[in-house]
Amino acid sequence: MLKIRSWLRRYNQLLGFGVVAISMIINALISMPGFGWLLTGAFFLLVNLHVIPQYWARLFVRTKNFTCQRNYALPFEGKWTVYAGGTTPALSAGWGELITRYTYYFSQVDEAGETNLSPGKNILAAADGTVVKIINQHPDTPKSEEAAADVTGTAHLFGNQIIIRHGKGEYSCTAGLRLNSITVKVGDTVRQGDVIAQCGSSGYMTGEACVQFHLQTGRGFGASASLPVAFTNIHAEPSAAFILAHKKEGVQCPSTDGNLRVVGDKIFIGRGLDVGNIR
Secondary structure (H helix, E strand, O other): OHHHHHHHHHOHHHHHHHHHHHHHHHHHHOOOOOHHHHHHHHHHHHHOHHHHHHHHHHHHOOOOOOOOOOOEOOOEOOOEEEEEOOOOOOOOOOOOOOOOOOOEEEEOOOOOOOOOOOOOOEEEOOOOEEEEEEEOOOOOOOOOHHHHHHOOOOHHHHOOEEEEEEEOOEEEEEEOEOOOOOOOOOOOEEOOOOEEEEEEOOOOOOOOOEEEEEEEOOOOOOOOOEEOOOEOOEEEEEOHHHHHHHHHHOOOOOOOOOOEEEEOOEEEEOOOEEEEEOO
């Protein structure tokens, strides 16, 4: 199915021109007005079935005033940096796409700005729940823009991943995992803080090892939307390493305005913070 989707994306425009040409020929040869255009419409829907679930989610899923049912911890041990992600359009790593809108990218960064320190680190369950889906087939390989375009709109963007159901309409997706490092299976019950995998760099969203994490409305990728997640019992402070990492890469450091918001015992975080669980 992934190969079919990739082929359709790559040749979509060519297919479009071909269908229009065929429709004109059919209309000229067959004395059934509009039959060719009816065929065109049916074929257009067929070759675009892979995007319909995303538009369904865009039309019917509302996340603006969502509040978590559970108390969530960070999905790792020790101190990590929020390298991308947040709960506002300015902080988000992908506000335009519902499935990536509230996705976080956590990385370990040292005092010299080195960012690739996370491979093999333990990944934890963020809350109690039941494992409902696992993807474990992607190696840690170099990424390319062309390859990423081929898998846009599929779960393969996030690589190896674990989907855990925490309550009605509330599923965590922990992704970018190292191949064959997953220690749970579908149907397992997990407790907050259980080790479930190791950090890797699978998938096509990042070039280095990191933890990709978000809540979503369902177990499936295409018809789900990500949800704003509030963490409980964590510490968060501005990250000097985040600034150094961007200087080392020679790129402008993005804005971190509004990256920390506390509502009662709920903490909403965004890029540019060093964060960790309080044990």
